[in-house]
Amino acid sequence: MIDRDGIERPDDPHAHMVENSIAARDEEIDENYNFVNKNIIFRAFSRFFRRIVIMFMGPWLKRRYKLKIVGKENIKKVRRKGVIVTVNHVHNFDNLLVGTRLLHHRKCYFITLKDNINMPFVGFLLRSLGGIPIPTSIKAMPPFEACITELLKKKKAILICPEASLWPFYRGIRPFKKGAFRFAVKNDVPILPVVVSFRRKLRKRPAKKGKEKYKYYFTVHVGEPIYQDKSLEIRRQTIELTDRTYAFYKKTIDEFYADEERLEQEEREDLIRSNKNIAKNLKSKPLSQTQEEIVEAEENLKELI
Numbered sequence: 001m002i003d004r005d006g007i008e009r010p011d012d013p014h015a016h017m018v019e020n021s022i023a024a025r026d027e028e029i030d031e032n033y034n035f036v037n038k039n040i041i042f043r044a045f046s047r048f049f050r051r052i053v054i055m056f057m058g059p060w061l062k063r064r065y066k067l068k069i070v071g072k073e074n075i076k077k078v079r080r081k082g083v084i085v086t087v088n089h090v091h092n093f094d095n096l097l098v099g100t101r102l103l104h105h106r107k108c109y110f111i112t113l114k115d116n117i118n119m120p121f122v123g124f125l126l127r128s129l130g131g132i133p134i135p136t137s138i139k140a141m142p143p144f145e146a147c148i149t150e151l152l153k154k155k156k157a158i159l160i161c162p163e164a165s166l167w168p169f170y171r172g173i174r175p176f177k178k179g180a181f182r183f184a185v186k187n188d189v190p191i192l193p194v195v196v197s198f199r200r201k202l203r204k205r206p207a208k209k210g211k212e213k214y215k216y217y218f219t220v221h222v223g224e225p226i227y228q229d230k231s232l233e234i235r236r237q238t239i240e241l242t243d244r245t246y247a248f249y250k251k252t253i254d255e256f257y258a259d260e261e262r263l264e265q266e267e268r269e270d271l272i273r274s275n276k277n278i279a280k281n282l283k284s285k286p287l288s289q290t291q292e293e294i295v296e297a298e299e300n301l302k303e304l305i
Contacts, residue, residue, distance in 0.1 A: 004171060013174040014164045018092075025118040031139040035132050035147040036109075046128040050107065053129065058100035061093060061218075066199075067101065071222035075102060078192050078225050082152035084184045087194040088249060089161035090170050091218075094196050099129065102194065102222065103157055110159035132158075145183075152187040162245075169198060169216060171257055173249045181242045185234060190225035191245050195252045197221070200264060221252050 003009050010017065037043070061067060085108065087094050099108045109130040117123040117133040135144045151158060160180035167174070184191050200214040226245055228237045 005169075007169075009167060009170070014177065016165045018166050018168065020115055020119060022119045022122060025120065027114075027118050029114050029117075029133045029136045029140055031137070031143055033133070033135070033140060033143070035144055036151070037127060042128070046130075049125065049128045050130075053096070054100045054104045057096055058104060061097055061101060065093075066217040067097070068199075068217075068219045069101070069222065070219065071224075072102070074192070074222045074224050078157075078190060079105075080155060082155045082187065082189040083157050083192050083225070084152075084180050084189060085157055085159045085192045085194060086162050086176075086180050086245060087159065088170075088173060088196055088253075089163050089166045090196055090198075091168060092166070094161075095159060097196070097218065097220065098159055098194055102220070106157055108157045108159050109151055111161075145186075148183055149187055152183075152189050157192075158183070162242075171198065171253070173246065173253050176242050176246050178238055178242050181245065182238045185228050185237045185241060188228070190227050191241065192225050193223040193245055193248050195221040195223070195249055195256075197253060197256045197260075199260060202264075202268060219256065221256070223248050223252070 001009050001011055037046075085098060085103070087098055091097075095110050095112075099110070107130055109132055112126065112131045112133060114133045114136055116126055117131055119126075123131075132144075132147065135141055148158060160183075162176035162178075162180050163174045164177050181191065183189075197219045199217040199219055201217070203213055203215060226241065226248070228241050230237070232240055
């Protein structure tokens with residue numbers, strides 16, 4: 001399918017668009033897998049490495065992507081509670097953003113793909129930051145679910161992407177899988193919804209080959225915790241919790257991009273007028289002195305129209 005920005009996306013909303021650049025080991029995540037490594041040395045390294053990542057990656061993400069956070073006060077409402085954090089999966093760094101900027105005061109575990117954990121060295125670092133791989137067999141589900149339950153009882157935060165796959169810079173919300181909401185209902189914990197959206201800015205010069213013609217900056221909306229409706233039967237609670245969370249994401253995204261697209265159009269029109277004036281003024285000068293500048297102005301104009 002073609003999205004609102006003219007980018008081709010898979011027809012399956014949960015299909016993967018990004019392949020790992022590092023070959024992963026073919027290690028199964030079965031019933032014998034140690035989902036949370038409790039080795040003393042590993043835990044000590046994990047604490048140290050997480051602090052380093054928060055110290056450097058947090059400020060870098062804020063500066064590089066001009067991060068804006070809306071609703072940060074809602075994080076305090078789940079500070080001393082077990083909580084399932086959900087986020088739309090639209091950037092390689094959205095998990096890091098949540099872990100280093102929103103929940104830096106507490107360790108945030110996150111559910112990830114087997115191939116990510118099985119990458120040499122990178123997988124070890126991901127596990128150090130709290131990565132928990134998705135099982136590859138039915139037999140592994142009971143210990144996996146027991147691990148999630150144990151962490152939530154200890155009042156830990158667990159990050160899950162209900163869209164399941166990464167679609168870079170996608171400016172919509174895809175259907176949610178119900179795993180995160182089933183865990184929330186089963187363990188009687190709230191959902192903390194985190195919505196990642198992008199402020200786009202056109203590059204003033206034509207983008208180099210292979211690069212986006214836009215610069216992207218983060219705006220993150222943190223919603224109020226969403227609790228299950230205990231008046232419903234268990235199965236219905238999961239469906240209703242999923243629907244309410246999805247409705248919040250959809251409303252937030254639609255409202256944000258309605259304003260953002262208006263601002264983008266105004267900026268686009270200003271740049272078009274500016275480039276037209278530049279090209280017009282340059283053409284009145286001697287050709288030998290301005291040829292390169294004229295070509296650059298006309299290329300910029302083509303990128304905008």
